[in-house]
Structures are given as structure tokens and as C-alpha cells.
Amino acid sequence: MKENWKLLDDFIEQSERIVFFGGAGISTESGIPDFRSASGLYSQGGGYAYPPEVMLSRSFFMREPELFYSFYRGEMLHPEAKPNPGHRALAELEKRGKLTAVITQNIDGLHQLAGSRHVLELHGSVLRNTCMECGASYGLEAVTASSEIIPRCSVCGGMIKPDVVLYEEGLDAAVLNEAAYRIAEADLLLVGGTSLTVQPAAGLVRRFRGDKLALINRNPTPYDADAACIIRDPIGQVLGSILGIEEEPAPGF
Template structure:
């Protein structure tokens, strides 16, 4: 049995699938990842600052204009469309087989594909709020302004509801993540090197039947996986979709 058949079989057997995904989930939608040779962190940043520094809470407070200059050009991809990964997961959720998507991504493509049970560990570019009055804004509201987006109510700075370096994850999202993993019978980990903490540590709460790890490069969790697939995740998910359609 080849690996695609193995994964397809486990998906059909399972009723509480959880998908834990990272940046590699969206690369086939044209959004660069972070840690590959072509990723965001391979760049030198802007004006002598590293990408990690420019995406920190401290930098946002100190240099909001430079933060937004980098954020707009590197992290916002409003025209990106879901790929086969997002579509298959949405289909599995609609069928009642997938109970949660846990994502480190902030692009909102899972929701765009139709998924509803999405736990966004690092927030979303689609949610924004005024740091002075708390009024909320959409991504379109942010894109409609140039430079530092300002709240029309009190002229406060609008910031994205994303977790910046130096900030903690949302406690409710953590609790729901741990609960979903503890109840899952199949864990599919896709498009992540599992090097970002504390997010990567949550997979230890999975106690189900099988762990599938789909990533182009090796990870520290490989020895714990029941199945490892290194081919492009979008191609694998599309093969599974086609096999399910042809049944």
C-alpha cells in the first residue's frame, strides 16, 4: 500500500480528525513560508532590521510606520485563494469527520475554503482593532489606508489581531486546542517544521490512533509519526480528494 492510500484509508476510518498546520499549508496558494530557503526569514528584512525584530511587539510600539511597511509588503496576501489542502479539510469538516483545524497561519484561507472550526494560534490578518478604543476593523479597512492605519473614531493606531514576537498566545485558543487534540482519533500535521513554540508543544496532547506528518523537510517529531510524507502537501491532498470523488 502506498502512502497516499494509507492516509486515505485512515481518513475514512476516522471520525474525529484534527489537522495541525503551518506555513507550508499555504505555499501552494502563493504565500511564502518562513523558514525555507525562499521563506520570509531568509530575507534580510528592511533598513537593517531582521524580520523577527520587525514582527515583534516591541518594534510595533517603537516603529509602527516601519512595522506596517514590512507587514503590508510581506504578510498581506489579500488575493490568495485556498488550495487543495484547505478544500479537502473543509469537505471533511462538512462530512462530520474533521473536528478541528489548528493553524499557525494568519491568512484566513481555511475559513475562505468554508471551514468553521478553525483555531488560529497566532491570530488573523482579517481581524484588526484600535489600540485606544478597541473598535474592530476588517483587512479591507486596513488596506484602504496608507502608512499607519488610524481609527476614525479617536485616531488611535489600528493593529492586526496577530500574535507578535514577545506576546503570549490567547488562553482560550490554547484551551480549545488542547481539548481538540485530546479527543482526536487521527492527527494530521502538515506544512510545519514544528520549531515554533509554544505552538509545536501542543501536539503532545494527542492520544489517538495515528499521527501523520506531512512536511518537505525532517522534523524533531518524525520518530513519533506513524506515517511521514515529504511530497508537496497540496498534491497529496488533491490525490486524496480525487480518490474520494471516484469511489
């Protein structure tokens, strides 16, 4: 085992209140593109007439819902994606009573699918959708299976909006406050797959009061100087190896 992997293994063994704070990098191994890398959505653009940041804004959603949903379905939804060893390792740590929370900037729902129960979704989830008129709740199929470009409520006909935090929208205060509390109480803060540049979420790391900050990220972050352990390898490989979690076999094997 690599030296820095062994150090993280020791940290996990020594800790009882682990918190994982993660971003898109933990889901790239499940086939979901990230946003800010050279090959990510923001850099590539996808050939749309507007930048992704514009199309993922509240004002654009209200002004151009058809274009929003064209982009959203094409680029943001990955219903075929499955949890990788990184997701499953975190669920195993929670099962063992060592991990108190997963705090995620992702909207894909893979942590819950892997078995994690205490997941704080800072940016919402594509799995939840709500009618803007009557408040009726819908699952992902309301968007993916709709025969209309703009999914409509079966109760009142109102436009359905994904329960994801768009640009120009604020984060849920209750979720943000609990995330801050969990990080402040942690004895190991494990950060993975996030650039730690998006505020206010990235500022949560400053709430950590312990001495075991571990970063698993392929690129440097603003918090590298504060970390006790830095790993540049893929999260799934690292956590899967440490926790003994293997890749699930492909169908048919």
C-alpha cells in the same frame, strides 16, 4: 496512488475525530511564502534594515509603527491569495463530519475562505484589526486601503493594530486550551506544513493520545519518530488527490 498516500487515505477512512494542525506549508501552494525554509522570509530577509523577527515584535511595533507597517504590508499581506486543494479538502472533511477542528499557525484566513468553520487560529488573523484606543474592530481593508502609513481609527483616531500575535506577545489562552482539548480527543492527528519547532504551539502535538499521527511536511520534524505515516509531498497535492479536490481553473477558463 503512492503507498504512503494510500496509508493516509486508509487512516482518514477509519477515523471519525480528525484534527488538522498546520503551518505555513499549506499556504505556499496558494502563493504565500513560508518563513523558515531556505527560500522563506526569515532566510531571505527582504532587504530591510532589521531582521523580520525584530520587525514582527511588539516592542518594534510600538517603537517604530511606520517601519512595522511598511514591512507588514509588503511581506505579510496577500489579499490575492486563494485557497488551494489542501484547504478545500479539509473543509470537505469537516462537511462530511469527520474533521472536528483545524488548528493553524497561519494568519491568512484561507481555511475559512475555503469553507472550514471550526478554525482555531493560534497566531491570530490579518483579517481582524483593532483600534488600540477605543477597541473598534476593522477588516483587512482598514490596513490595505488606508491613505496613511499607520492606519488610524475612524472613531477616535487611535492607532490600529492587526489581531496577530507578535513576538513578545502570548497566545490566547482560550484558543490554546481548546486546541489542546481537540488534539487530545482526536483519533487521527494530521500535521501539515509546519516545522513543529515554534513553541508553545508545537508542544500541542504531545497532547495526542492516539496511534495515527500523520505528517505531511517536506522536511524532517522532531516528531518523525512518533509518526505512523510520513509524506514529503505538497499538502495540496496529497489531500486534493485523496479527497478528489481539483485545482480551481484560472479566471477566463
